[in-house]
Amino acid sequence: MTAFLRVLLAAAVALAALPALPAAAAAPAGMYRFVVAIGGLKTTSRENWVRLATYSLTADGQAYDSHFHWSQRVRVNRSYTGVRGSGCGARDCEVQTANGFQATSSPKQLSGTYTLTGSVLRITWTGNGWEEWTVSEPIPGQLAKLSYRGSSFGATHGYGYGSNATWSQRASMAQIAAFDHQRLKHDYHLWKTDAGTPYLDEGAGAPFWMTGWRRCASGRCLGGANSATDYYLATANATSTDRRDTIWHWRRELADGRGEHCYTGNSHVKPMLQIIDSSGGFHGWVAVEASLNQSSPSQGTSADDIGVFELSEF
Template sequence: MRALLASTVAALVALPAVPAAAVAAAAPAGMYRFVVAIGGLKTTSRENWVRLATYSLTADGKAYDSHFHWSQRVRVNRSYTGVSGGDCGVRACQVQTANGFQATSSPKQLSGTYTVTGSVLRITWTGNGWEEWTVSEPIAGQLAKLTYRGSSFGATHGYGYGSNATWSNRASMAEIAAFDHTRLKHDYHLWKTDAGTPYLDEGAGNPFWKTGWQRCTSGRCLGGATTGTDYYLSTANATSTDRRDTIWHWRRELADGRGEHCYTGNSHVKPMLQIIDNAGGFHGWVAVEASLNQTSPSQGTSADDIGVFELSEF
C-alpha cells in the first residue's frame, strides 16, 4: 500500500504545471472605449496644460491612450481645419482650431494597465504615473461616466465618458444641428487672467451660451451668432470620420478693427470629442480650450485661455 501511495505521489509531482487561466479585467461599467478631457490648471502656474484623449481598454487589463496635448510651455499658433462656414448666419471663413488637432491622427500615445475596485477606476500609465476616476452609469448598460478623483502627474480636473461604440461611430453635423442643445449642461474649469492676475473661471450646470446652430453649405460645419460674436462648430478637418469636433468663436469688432473679414487674432479654439453611447446615441462632448496667445507679445501667457469642459446631458 505504501509503495502504491509513493508511486502515485511521484506521478503527480512529475505532471507538468498547468498555467492559470487568464482572468478578464472588470471593465468600468462594462465599457471599453472612453473619451477624456484632462488638464493641470493652477492659478500659481503659467505652465498649465490640457489633454484630449481616447482611452481603449482591453479585457485582460490593458489600457491604451491616444491624445492631443497643449501647454502654456509650448507657444503655438492656431491651425486651419480645411472646413469653411458659409450660409449659416456667420461670416464665410475657414474654421480654425488648436494647433495639431486638424491632423489625420493624434500625435501622442500612452499604454499601461487598469483596475476597477468598487466604483473606482485606476489607470497606471507605463512611465507616466497613475490617474483615478469614480465610475457611474448615467444610462445603465449604455454609457459610463468618469468623475475625476486625482492623479500622480499633476492633473487637477477632468471629464470622461465611455461606451463600446466604435471610434468611427459619431453624430453627423445634421444630427447635431437637430439636437436640442438646451439639454446640454456646460461644466468648465478655465485658466484666465484679469489685468494679468490668473484665476480659474469655473461653473457647473449652465447651458453653453450658443444653443441654436444652422447647417452651413459645407456638411461639416454649423454656424450661429450672438450679439457681436460669430460661432462655428465643425469637424476637426475636411476628411475625418472619428469623434473629433471643434468650436471656434471670435468677436466681429476685433476682426473689423484689424481690417479683416475673418479674424486671425486670439480667437477661442475648443477641440472636442463626441460622447456616444452603445446604441449610437449622441450626448454631447468632452472638450478643452487651448486658446494660446499668438498676437500679443507684450502680454505673453496673460492672453492665454486654457482649460477643460464638458457639454453633456449628464
C-alpha cells in the same frame, strides 16, 4: 503505478508548469472605450496643460491612450481645418482649431494597466504615473461616466465618458443641428487672467452660450452669431470620420478693428470629442480649450485661455 496513472501524473505536472492566464479585468460599467478631457490648471502656474484623449481598455486589464496635448510651455499658433463656415449665420470663414488637432491622427500615445475597485477606476500609465476616476452609469448598460478623483502627474480636473461604440461611430452635423442644445449642460474649469492676474473661471449647469446652431453649406460645420460674436462648430478637418469636433468663436469688433473679415488674432479654439453611447446615441462632448496667445506679444501667457470642459446631458 500503472501506465495510465503515469500519463495522468505527467499531464498534471505539465499543466502546472504552464504560465497562468491573465485574469479577466472588470471593465468600468462594462465599457471599454472612453473619451477623456484632462488638464493641470493652477493659478500659481503659467505652465498649465490640457489633453484630449481616447482610452481603449481590454478584458485582460490593459489600457491604451491616444491623445492631443497643449501646454503654455509650447507656444503654437492656431491651425485651419479646411472646413468653411458658409451659409450658416456666421461670417463665411475657414474654421480654425488648436494647433495639431486637424491632423489625421493624434500624435501621442500611452499604454499601461487598469484596475476597478468598487466604483474607483485606477489607470497606471507605464512611465507616466497614475490617475483615478469614480465610475457611474448615467445610462445603464449603454454609457459610463468618469468623475475625476486625482493623479500622480499634476492633473487637477477632468471629464470622461465611455461605451462600447466603435471609434468610427459619431453624430453627423445634421444630427447635431437637430439636437436640443438646451439639454447640454456646460461645466468648465478655464485658466484665464484679469489684468494679468491668473484665476480659474469655473461654472456648471447652464447651456453653452450658443444653442441656435445652423448647418453650413459644406455639411461639415454649424454656425451662428449673436450681436457680438461669431460661432462655428466643425469637424476637425475636411475628411475626418472619427469623434473629433471643434468650436471656434471670436468677437466681431476685434476682427473689424484689424480690418479683417475673418479674425486671425486670439480667437477661442476648443477641440472636442463626441460622447456616444453603445447604441450610437449622441450625448454631447468632452473638450478642452487651448487658446494660446498668438497676437499679443506684450501680454505673453496673460493672453492665454486654457482649460477643460464638457457639454453633456449628464
